[in-house]
Amino acid sequence: MKKLFKLIPFVVAALVLTACSTTEETESATSEATTCSAESLQTLNPGTLTIATGEPAYYPWVIDDAPESGEGFEAAVAYAIATELGYDNADVTWVRTSFDAAIAPGPKTFDFNLQQYSITDERKEVVDFAGPYYQANQAIVSFAGSKLEGLTTIQEVTDSGAKLGAGVGTTSLEVVESTFGLSASVFNDNAAAVAALKNQQIDGIVMDLPTALYTAAVDLDNGIVVGQVEETDSADQGFGLLLAKDSPLTDCLNQAIEALRSSGQLATITEEWLADFTGAPVLQ
Numbered sequence: 001m002k003k004l005f006k007l008i009p010f011v012v013a014a015l016v017l018t019a020c021s022t023t024e025e026t027e028s029a030t031s032e033a034t035t036c037s038a039e040s041l042q043t044l045n046p047g048t049l050t051i052a053t054g055e056p057a058y059y060p061w062v063i064d065d066a067p068e069s070g071e072g073f074e075a076a077v078a079y080a081i082a083t084e085l086g087y088d089n090a091d092v093t094w095v096r097t098s099f100d101a102a103i104a105p106g107p108k109t110f111d112f113n114l115q116q117y118s119i120t121d122e123r124k125e126v127v128d129f130a131g132p133y134y135q136a137n138q139a140i141v142s143f144a145g146s147k148l149e150g151l152t153t154i155q156e157v158t159d160s161g162a163k164l165g166a167g168v169g170t171t172s173l174e175v176v177e178s179t180f181g182l183s184a185s186v187f188n189d190n191a192a193a194v195a196a197l198k199n200q201q202i203d204g205i206v207m208d209l210p211t212a213l214y215t216a217a218v219d220l221d222n223g224i225v226v227g228q229v230e231e232t233d234s235a236d237q238g239f240g241l242l243l244a245k246d247s248p249l250t251d252c253l254n255q256a257i258e259a260l261r262s263s264g265q266l267a268t269i270t271e272e273w274l275a276d277f278t279g280a281p282v283l284q
Helices: 002-034 073-084 154-159 171-178 190-198 209-219 250-263 265-274
Strands: 049-053 092-096 127-134 138-143 164-167 185-187 204-208 223-229 239-244
Touching: 049 073, 073 092, 073 127, 073 250, 073 265, 127 250, 127 265, 138 171, 138 190, 138 209, 164 171, 164 190, 171 204, 185 190, 190 204, 190 209, 204 209, 209 223, 239 250, 250 265
Parallel strands: 049 092, 164 185, 164 204
Antiparallel strands: 127 239, 138 204, 138 223
16 A cells, blocks of 8 residues: 555656646647648738739639639639638739749749649759649640641651740740750740741640640630640659748648648549640650
C-alpha cells in the first residue's frame, strides 16, 4: 500500500501532463487548421483575394474574357479556391498581366495568377507554384491544305519544313525546339500567333491542347489540330497557380487545391468546362 500511495502523485502528475499535452496539441492543430482562413491570410490587400489572368483571357479557360463571371475552367477554379479559403465572390478582385511579365522575378500585383502556367523546375527558381490543378498535352493547330495536314508522327513534322510559332516564355516554345527540333517563330501572345497563321506567315502554332482545339474550331477558317504530343519525360509538371517567390500563401493554396481534388469538385469543374477539349490524335 505504501508503494501505491507513493505512485499516486506521479500518476496524477502524468495524467495532468498528458491532459496538458493533449490540450496543447489540440490547440496547435486548431491553430494550424485556421491558418488558411480569409481572416489570417497575408494577401496583397487584407480581406481581398487578388487574382490575375491574361490580357486577354481565352476560351475555354475564361469565357468572353470576363473572369469575374466565373465562367470558364480557370475562372471557375479560381472562385472554387477562393471559397475553399473562406472568401465570398465579392471579396475577389481580378487584375490582368501579360504571360511573360508575370513569370519574371520580382514583386507581384496579385496574390496568385492562373493563365495556363506550366510548373517547371526552372520557373520555380524565381516564382512559387501551387498545384497542379490541370495537366494538358501540347498540340499543333494549323489549317487545311498546310504542310502539316495529314502528318501523323513527330519525325514527319520535323522533316516537313513547316514553320511553327509559339508564345514567348511558354513551354510550347520549348516543345517546338526540343521535341520537333525546329526554330520557332516567337510571338508575344496567342492572338499574335493566330494572326500570323491566318496570314500564312507560319504553318502552325504549338499551344496547349484545349486552346488548340478551340482555336482550330473558332478562330480559324478551315482550322485543324494536326495532333498532340504526349511528353512523358517533359519538364512540364502541369498547370499551377503562380505566386511571388516564397509567398506566404503557397501552402494554403496547395491545401485548397488538394481539398478540391479530394472532394471531387475539381473533377466536376474539369468535366464541365474541358470535356469537349481533350480529343486529338497523338503524334507518334
